[in-house]
Amino acid sequence: MPHISARLTWNEEIGPGHHLMAAHAPQIAAAARPGQFLHVRVGPTHDPLLRRPFSVLRVDEASGQVWLLVKVVGRGTRLLAGMAPGAVLDVMGPLGCGFPEPPPGEEVALVAGGCGVAPLIFWADRIQTTFSHIRVVSILGAATEDVMVCWLDLAARSDEFYATTEDGSAGERGLASDALRGLLARRNFAAVYACGPRGMLKVCAELARGAGVPCFVAVEEAMACGVGACLGCVVPAAGGGYLRVCSDGPVFAAEALDWEALAT
C-alpha cells in the first residue's frame, strides 16, 4: 500500500463526463488486485481537502500503468478529469480487499452498473488469466447508450456479455439486475460479483440468495482516511455494528451486510 507520486499518462473523455485515465505507477500496477481501489488527491490546496477513491480498472504490469475510469459527479472528480497528461497525481494504494477467489464451479456472473464496470473489467481479466477454467458471464447496465462506457473492455474479457440500458438505446431495455434474474433462472453460477448503485447491489444480493449462489458486492461510501483509521466509511453489518468499506471492503460477501439498514 504505497503512497506515491504518479505521472498521469492518459486522459480521454470516452463518454459524456466519463474519463479513462492512466498513471505511471509500477508498484501499484504490480500489487493491485481486482476490487481494490486507489485513494487520490484531486488538488494541491486545502479545498477540496479529502482524497477520492477510485477502483482500479486495469493494470499493465509491463508498462507500469494503472487505469481508472472517472465519472464526473462533483468538484473533486471535475478537478481530476481536468488534469492533463504529465500532471503528477498523489496516490495511495492499492487499498482495501479485492474480490475473493471464485468458489469451485464452471462459470461466474459479473454484474456492473454504470461506473461499477471498472473493477469488474480488472476482475474478468484476472479470472481469464488466473482461473482460466472458469467462464465469465458479464452484464453491464447503464442509463443510456452514450454513458455505457468501457463495454468493449468488459465484453472482450467475458465469455458471454449482455448489455442493458434503461431506455433501450443499447442492448436490452431494462436493468442489469433484470438480466441477472433471467440468467440465474437458467444457469448455475459459482458466484455473482456485482458493482454499481446500491439499489442494484441489493437486488443482485436478493436474487443470488434466492438462487443459492454466493454473491460478492463492491460498495461505495464517502471516505476520509482510506486505511481503516477514521471509521468514517462504514456500512451496517449483518450481525449489528459496522464494517469499514475502505479496509473491511470495499468487496463484501452479500450476507455480511445489513441490506435493510444499508438501503436507507
Place this chain on the structure above:
Amino acid sequence: MPHISARLTWNEEIGPGHHLMAAHAPQIAAAARPGQFLHVRVGPTHDPLLRRPFSVLRVDEASGQVWLLVKVVGRGTRLLAGMAPGAVLDVMGPLGCGFPEPPPGEEVALVAGGCGVAPLIFWADRIQTTFSHIRVVSILGAATEDVMVCWLDLAARSDEFYATTEDGSAGERGLASDALRGLLARRNFAAVYACGPRGMLKVCAELARGAGVPCFVAVEEAMACGVGACLGCVVPAAGGGYLRVCSDGPVFAAEALDWEALAT
C-alpha cells in the same frame, strides 16, 4: 473596471521565481493607466479564497494583451505562476488610481525596488509617448543580479537608467534609494515616482521632501474586495484616519500618508 475571463497567452520564468505573464484582455489593455492593478483569482476552488493584486506592467492595445510580472512569494503566486498559456484567468480591473500627471518640469525620477519595476515600466512608456518633452531618469534596485528582472524594459523606456544591487553583482552596490539620494543632490526633478518595499518608499519620500520635490508612491497591502468596499487594505493617512490602497491608491502623494505609523 470590467470583470472578465482572460486567456493566458504567455508565461515565462525570467528570473528565479519571477514570471512574466500576459493575458488577452482587450478591454483592460485599452483602459489601463500606469499604476493601476488587476485583481486576479489564482484558483478555481475556495482555497485560496481571495484574489491577488498585480500591477499592470505593460499593455499592447493592438493585440489586446496585458502584461504582468509575478514574483512567487506564497501559495497564490505559486498557483498563478504554474498556469500554462491557454488557461483562463478571472480578472477584475484595471482598478485603483494611476500615477498622476507629471508636474511642469524637465525630468522625473522613477525609483523601482524589485517587483516594483512593473508599474514603472508602464509609466515610463506612457511618459515617453504622452509627455514626450519629459526626460525619464530611472533607478532599479534589486537584491542580486539574478532577480533584477525586466531591467531592459525599464532602461529602454528611460532617458537615463541606473541599476543597484545589494551585493554589487550588477550596477552600483547599494540601494535604489542611495542612487536617488545622489541624483537628487545634483538634479532638479519635477517629481519622484517610487514603487517597491515600504522601507525604500519611506526613504524616497524623505529624500524627495528634503529636496522639495513632489513624490508619489505605489503602495502594497493585503486586499479582499479590491474595490473599496471592505476597508481591509488601509494605510494610515497623514491627517489621521485611513486610506484604502485599492481605491484611494495604490498611488499616493507621499505627504498623504502617515509614514511613522506605516513603517511599523
Place this chain on the structure above:
Amino acid sequence: MRGEAGLPPVDMSVKVGPLALPSPVLVGSGTFGFGEEYAPYCDLARLGAIVTKAVTLRPREGNPGPRIWETAAGMLNAIGLQNPGLERFLAEKLPPLVAAGHVVIVNIAGHDVEEYVKLAGALDAAKGVAAIEVNVSCPNVSRGGIEFGRDPAVLGELVRAVRGATRLPLIVKLSPNVSDIVPLAAAAMEAGADALSLINTLLGMAIDARQRRPRLANVTGGLSGPAIKPVALRMVWQVWQALRPPIIGMGGIMTGEDAAEFMLAGAAAVAVGTANFVDPTSASRVAAELEDFCRGQRINHVSELTGGLQV
C-alpha cells in the same frame, strides 16, 4: 436552466417577519460598503435588500492595518467598525441608495445601550430605511458589541431599549461565539426583535511564525467565508428547530445551492458576504442561481424552501 421553456416563473419574494422583500438574497453588512462600490459589477435590482456597513453614532477610524488575512477557505477581518458616523451616513450614503429604489437595511453598532437607542431613533425618523439590523456581535472593538451578544439578559435589555426607540422592523444579528445560540435567539425575540440574522463572524486568529507576530494588528479578528458555513448552517437549524423565528442566514454562502441549504435549515432570507470579494457579481449571481435551483426542483415560491429540511 433559467427561462427554460414550459417552466413557470419562480416567485422570489419573501417575508422576513414584517419585512416584505423582492428577493431572499441580501448582502452581509460590511461586505458591500454602502452599495456604491459593487454597482458596476452586480445587478443590485436582483437583491432583496442592501444591508449597510455598521453605522455608529460618531465617525470611527477603525483599527490599524493589517486588517485582513486570508485563511483556508476563509478570511479574518478586524476592520474595527470604520464608518463615517450617523450624520454623514444620513446626509451622504443613504439618499443615493434610497433614490435608486433599493430596500435599505441599516446595520448599527454602539458602545452602550444609549448609543443604540439614539441610532435607532434617528433612523426611525429618516426617510427610506426599511429595517434596522442590530450588530451585537462585532468582535473587534474592545468596548463594542460582543458582551451584548453573549448574555441573554444583557441582550434582552438592549433589544428592548432599541425596540422602544423605533417602529421599524428590527433584526438582531447574533454572535456565533457562544455555547448555545438558542437562549440568545430567544432573548432577542422575546425582547421584541422581528427577525434574527445568523451568523456574524467566528473569533479567530492567525500568526506569522517567522516574524512571531499576529497577522492582524488587532491580534484577533472575525472569521468568515466558506470555512464557517457548517457552523452557520448548524446554528440556523438549531434556532429554527427551537423557535421558528424569521431568520436571515449567512456564513460562507457562495452559490445559489448554498443559499438553498440555509433556507432549508430554516432561513427566510440569506445574505452573501465574503463571496462578494471573491466574485463581485456574487450577490446577484446567487439570486439567479437560487431561482434556477427552485425551477429545477419545481418550486414555485422560493419561500417553500424555508425549514424544508427532512430530518
Place this chain on the structure above:
Amino acid sequence: MRGEAGLPPVDMSVKVGPLALPSPVLVGSGTFGFGEEYAPYCDLARLGAIVTKAVTLRPREGNPGPRIWETAAGMLNAIGLQNPGLERFLAEKLPPLVAAGHVVIVNIAGHDVEEYVKLAGALDAAKGVAAIEVNVSCPNVSRGGIEFGRDPAVLGELVRAVRGATRLPLIVKLSPNVSDIVPLAAAAMEAGADALSLINTLLGMAIDARQRRPRLANVTGGLSGPAIKPVALRMVWQVWQALRPPIIGMGGIMTGEDAAEFMLAGAAAVAVGTANFVDPTSASRVAAELEDFCRGQRINHVSELTGGLQV
C-alpha cells in the same frame, strides 16, 4: 534544510506538564485509530506520543452512516465513539503499541462521571499508559460528553473525580463550542488537570439541498481541518494569556509551520488530526518540518517557541 552543514541539531523533546515527550508532535485522538493503520506510511518513531481513539467502558457501535462529509477546507464527522471498549482495548490494542515502544496517551469518554472514573482507574492499573486524555467535548453522542465541557462547575466536578482515580498525567480536552474557553480551562486546571488539549471539533452541519436531507445521518457533526485553524489558534492563545497552563494545541495543523504557530500561541505540544487523512505521512512530516523550521530560525530547543508570540 534538514541536516544542513554547520547547523546544530534541534532538541525536539518537550515537557507537557509532568509528561516528558521525545517530540512535540502528537496525533489527534480519533484520527489515527490505534496507531496500526498508519504504521506503513508514517514514521511513528518521530511522534511525541500516539493518542488513541476514544475508549469507552463498554464497546460502542457508533453512529449509522453517512458519518463524514467534506466541507470547504474541512470535514464533518459524526463517528459516535465507535470503539471496542475498555476490555478489548487493554487486551488487544494497547499491548502492541506498548511493545513497539510508543508513548501512549489514552483518550477516554463516558456517559457519566462514574464511567470516566472506572476508565481512569483501569488505565492507571494498566501497563504502558503514559497519560489519560479526558474527552469532555465529543459533540456526537446525545448523552455524551458535551455537557461536561460546557459548564465550568460540571467540568470541575468531573475532572476532580477522575483526578482521584489515577496518578497518571491527566489531560483535559476542551470543547471549542463555548462562549469563553478561559473559565473552562481554569476549572479543569483547578480540579487537578496537568494539561489541556485545545481544541476538539466545532459543531457543524451540512445539507444536501436537492434531497433536502442532512449529509450526516446524525444531522450534526464535528468540524475539523484547516477551516478551523484560526479558531483553534485563538483559543490556545486566550488560554495561554490567561493561565499559562501546559497546552496541547490542535485544529487544522497541516505543516510544521502550522505547528510552530500553535506553539508560539502558547502550546507546549501539538496534535495532527485531519491532516493524516489527507496525507498519511502528515504526523511525521509535520515533526520533520517543525524541526527544519527551528533550524532555519536558529532555535536550539523547540520548546523555546512556546508562548513566543510578540503582541
